[in-house]
Amino acid sequence: MSDYLQVDVEHRLGELSLRVSCALSAPWTVLFGPSGAGKTSLLRVIGGLTTPDRGRVVLHGRTLVDTEKGVWIPPGQRAIGFVTQRPTLFPHMNVTENVSFGLFGLDGRSCKERVGQMLELFQAGQLAQRMPGDLSGGEKQRVALARALAPGPRLLLLDEPFTGMDADLKVSILQQLTTWLTEREVPALYVSHDVAEAFQTAADVVVIDHGQIQAHGPAAVVLAGWREQLLRQLGEVP
Amino acid sequence: MDQQAIFLTFRLATLTTLILLAISIPLGHWLAYSRARWKPLVEAAVALPLVLPPTVLGFYLLVLMAPRTAAGRAVSAIFGHPLAFSFAGLVVGSVLFSLPFAVQPVTAGFRSVDREILEAAELLSPGRGRILVRVLLPLVRPFLLTAAVLAFTHTVGEFGVVLMIGGNIPGVTRTLSISIYDQVQDFAYTQANHTALLLLSLSFLALLIIYGRRGRAGV
Numbered sequence: 001m002s003d004y005l006q007v008d009v010e011h012r013l014g015e016l017s018l019r020v021s022c023a024l025s026a027p028w029t030v031l032f033g034p035s036g037a038g039k040t041s042l043l044r045v046i047g048g049l050t051t052p053d054r055g056r057v058v059l060h061g062r063t064l065v066d067t068e069k070g071v072w073i074p075p076g077q078r079a080i081g082f083v084t085q086r087p088t089l090f091p092h093m094n095v096t097e098n099v100s101f102g103l104f105g106l107d108g109r110s111c112k113e114r115v116g117q118m119l120e121l122f123q124a125g126q127l128a129q130r131m132p133g134d135l136s137g138g139e140k141q142r143v144a145l146a147r148a149l150a151p152g153p154r155l156l157l158l159d160e161p162f163t164g165m166d167a168d169l170k171v172s173i174l175q176q177l178t179t180w181l182t183e184r185e186v187p188a189l190y191v192s193h194d195v196a197e198a199f200q201t202a203a204d205v206v207v208i209d210h211g212q213i214q215a216h217g218p219a220a221v222v223l224a225g226w227r228e229q230l231l232r233q234l235g236e237v238p
Numbered sequence: 239m240d241q242q243a244i245f246l247t248f249r250l251a252t253l254t255t256l257i258l259l260a261i262s263i264p265l266g267h268w269l270a271y272s273r274a275r276w277k278p279l280v281e282a283a284v285a286l287p288l289v290l291p292p293t294v295l296g297f298y299l300l301v302l303m304a305p306r307t308a309a310g311r312a313v314s315a316i317f318g319h320p321l322a323f324s325f326a327g328l329v330v331g332s333v334l335f336s337l338p339f340a341v342q343p344v345t346a347g348f349r350s351v352d353r354e355i356l357e358a359a360e361l362l363s364p365g366r367g368r369i370l371v372r373v374l375l376p377l378v379r380p381f382l383l384t385a386a387v388l389a390f391t392h393t394v395g396e397f398g399v400v401l402m403i404g405g406n407i408p409g410v411t412r413t414l415s416i417s418i419y420d421q422v423q424d425f426a427y428t429q430a431n432h433t434a435l436l437l438l439s440l441s442f443l444a445l446l447i448i449y450g451r452r453g454r455a456g457v
Contacts, residue, residue, distance in 0.1 A: 049357050077364045
């Protein structure tokens with residue numbers, strides 16, 4: 001896969017000064033770094049939830065942000081799926097309505113089929129009629145994943161989405177998710193603290209600290225070089 | 239009881255409430271989410287009727303509506319008659335005077351929506367209209383009800399502005415609160431008591447609706 005995402009941005013947010021310049025080409029890229037390093041801020045800039053002070057973001061050749069030229073595409077028009085650590089389902093809609101919220105231009109039958117496929121993918125078919133208030137944290141997260149993928153995004157941003165899921169379910173869902181993304185050639189940028197996941201998904205790794213990229217490359221190379229520092233950083237994470 | 243005044247009052251309150259809800263949704267949305275530097279100016283203007291004596295607002299509206307002013311002439315051209323001492327004038331005055339009672343609950347409702355829920359909707363929806371209709375309005379519905387009840391009851395009980403702008407014309411501008419005033423002036427205490435009891439019951443019922451819903455929602 002050639003470079004699908006080019007990011008060259010600067011953004012100041014309180015104590016954090018985010019200065020990132022990189023081009024991503026791997027289907028699965030894991031963002032490592034200690035808490036407050038700027039990982040979530042970077043995802044928010046790419047997703048359009050934060051407008052950078054300066055810079056440019058290009059996805060599949062389409063400019064999403066260019067502060068110099070005054071270009072800014074709203075989040076809902078970027079074709080980016082974003083799943084955060086805390087699942088935020090719409091509390092007044094049931095699971096089916098939540099998953100179908102981002103679907104446009106589909107007739108009722110196609111919409112229902114797509115929602116069914118997404119829920120099955122994340123082993124949540126039996127939850128279709130339930131309200132978010134009746135779901136556990138792990139169930140909510142699976143529904144949030146289904147909702148993010150349903151519209152067919154061209155990039156998936158995952159900010160520690162498996163927090164609160166039991167280990168077996170996490171492995172199973174991660175496998176299905178990577179298969180689904182690979183089949184459709186949808187790249188993912190994934191914030192994680194789990195080194196094993198980086199190897200499992202044959203990922204590229206980006207190490208970020210103090211708002212800047214410290215290393216970028218294949219998991220085996222980067223993680224070996226940063227082993228001690230990473231262990232120290234990961235030890236800080238609760 | 240003055241049947242004409244009852245009908246006129248409820249017509250005025252219903253119309254005022256509908257207009258205020260239509261204004262409160264976009265205005266409340268703007269007040270909740272805008273980062274404009276001059277937002278405090280708008281917030282202060284909206285809240286002004288809370289602290290302003292009704293007669294002051296009534297006086298300025300009367301001056302503004304006078305046929306000799308440019309604003310008065312423009313309004314007369316739209317309505318076909320001067321607004322002062324007319325039902326349309328009462329509606330304008332009531333909308334302005336009850337504005338904070340509708341806008342502030344709706345603004346609070348929009349502010350209460352979890353920022354992350356709003357962001358999730360923004361990521362999935364290409365247009366803001368869809369987010370407003372399918373996510374925000376259902377979530378702020380209890381606040382809309384509060385706004386409607388407060389605007390309605392406040393309009394029903396309004397006295398100062400109504401008297402200044404509308405005077406006391408039976409069937410045109412005489413509302414229930416002015417009717418009570420007339421009845422007391424005429425020493426018709428039994429009638430005044432009936433009218434006052436109606437307003438008292440209505441106000442109590444309105445508060446019961448608001449607190450009842452809050453109780454069910456566990457707020």
